[in-house]
Amino acid sequence: MQWELKHTNPIDKLGSGSNPLNKLTNVSAKxxxxxxxxxxxxxxxxxxxxxxxxxxxxPSLMAQPNFHSDDSLDSKTLQNQGSPGNNPVLDLPKILVVDDHAASRMTAVALLAMEGYEVIEADSGAMAVDLVKEKQPDLILLDVMMPGMDGFEVCQILKQNEHTRLIPVIFITALNDRRSRIRGIEVGADDFLTKPFDRLELIARVKSLVRQKHLNEDLDHAEQVLFSVAMAIExxxxxxxxxxxxxxxxxxxxxxxxxxxxxxxxxxxxxxxxxxxxxxxxxxxxxxxxxxxxxxxxxxxxxxxxxxxxxxxxxxxxxxxxxxxxxxxxxxxxxxxxxxxxxxxxxxxxxxxxxxxxxxxxxxxxxxxxxxxxxxxxxxxxxxxxxxxxxxxxxxxxxxxxxxxxx
CATH class of the missing domain: 1.10.3210.10 (Hypothetical protein af1432)
Known part of the structure; x- marks a missing residue:
């Protein structure tokens, strides 16, 4: 199975800084x-x-690198048992749940799986970054406090990279954790949830941000078509x-x-x-x-x-x-x-x-x-x-x- 990177911005050089994921960029010839x-x-x-x-x-266009998935990393949902000849997984939004506490992680996984999402799990920040490259999830549910690479660092890395910046990030914070919320806003978080999860709130926020991501991707694709037309002309x-x-x-x-x-x-x-x-x-x-x-x-x-x-x-x-x-x-x-x-x-x-x-x-x-x-x-x-x-x-x-x- 091969997952393609869906969003490329040919002109996003304006604010591009140095970050660990820039090496994924492949600039095409002119x-x-x-x-x-x-x-x-x-x-x-x-x-x-x-x-x-x-x-x-x-226009110089950014090549779209392909990433190969390891199916063993997915938490499969009941919808994976679709009728022969169909593969519903290909159409399901993918949610990456990142938490070093297995109990908290499994709670989110269970709630999301019940709603029909394909759920991917990571128990550390470093693993999350690798899975984002590999799986290109539609949304990330990210714990703030983790040993090693914490949630803030993970979010900052992803939001600074043009290939992952459109992926919504929901931070999981402690109740009334004002400092974490402010820091999360600074590094680019899209939303916040507190533990323990309220099922309806979780699903509503996830559904809204996944829909917004798809709209943003459509806009990126439309822009890319224009640059492709310009390339064909010239x-x-x-x-x-x-x-x-x-x-x-x-x-x-x-x-x-x-x-x-x-x-x-x-x-x-x-x-x-x-x-x-x-x-x-x-x-x-x-x-x-x-x-x-x-x-x-x-x-x-x-x-x-x-x-x-x-x-x-x-x-x-x-x-x-x-x-x-x-x-x-x-x-x-x-x-x-x-x-x-x-x-x-x-x-x-x-x-x-x-x-x-x-x-x-x-x-x-x-x-x-x-x-x-x-x-x-x-x-x-x-x-x-x-x-x-x-x-x-x-x-x-x-x-x-x-x-x-x-x-």
């Missing part, structure tokens, strides 16, 4: 997308935007290198320089992966055309920002990224697309993203051009700013930021 040469087209793109149109990105061109990774790092660094919030920086980084996802709806005859585009073809190409917005719109988690996707080709003087927004009408993050995207395109080598130096790229971008295409204040901040990076 590919990229081939776009057409739009030099000399009738729509009069700037040199910077010409580079931007040719630049493409590829994997056709081996020439753009690590454009996406560079945008991610540059967006994070410039966002921190501008004192943006954590969520704004995350949106910039996600924008690096998804800003051109709408090109999935552009015909190859236009998308991969060599040479300049006709006016009609260029109108088709400009629709990629609208298509990208529609693709990402159903996900609430994409609300901060959608303005970047739709508006990263607007110009400060109103001559951009798709809406001809002018000045501060252009969403701020779209302005920020456009600048870092053009800068990366200019400073990267392509088959059709050499890589510009930082000074050359800034010169081009400042000239475009003088023409009215960029936010002058933001462009000046970016120039100062680049100087601090190249010292």
């Amino acid at each position: 590919d990229s997308l081939k776009l057409q040469n739009v030099e000399g087209n009738s729509m009069s793109l700037s040199p910077g935007e010409l580079m931007l149109e040719k630049a493409a990105s590829l 994997s056709r061109d081996p020439n753009t290198g690590d454009h996406c990774e560079r945008l991610q790092k540059l967006g994070q660094a410039f966002g921190e320089y501008l004192n943006l919030t954590r969520n704004q920086i995350k949106d910039l980084m996600w924008g690096g992966y998804l800003h051109d996802i709408g090109k999935v709806g552009i015909p190859d005859a236009v998308l991969l055309k060599k040479g300049k585009l006709t006016a009609e073809e260029w109108e088709i190409m400009r629709q990629h920002v609208v298509i990208g917005e529609k693709i990402c719109q159903p996900l609430r988690s994409m609300r901060g990224v959608i303005p970047i996707i739709r508006h990263h080709h607007e110009r400060w003087d109103g001559s951009g697309y798709p809406d001809g927004l002018k000045g501060e009408e252009i969403p701020y993050l779209a302005q920020v993203f456009q600048i870092i995207d053009i800068y990366d395109a200019l400073t990267s080598e392509r088959p059709y051009k050499r890589s510009f130096t930082s000074e050359e790229a800034l010169t081009v971008m400042l000239e475009e700013t003088d023409l009215g295409w960029r936010n002058p204040q933001l462009m000046q901040q970016f120039a100062e930021f680049i100087k601090t990076q190249t010292k």
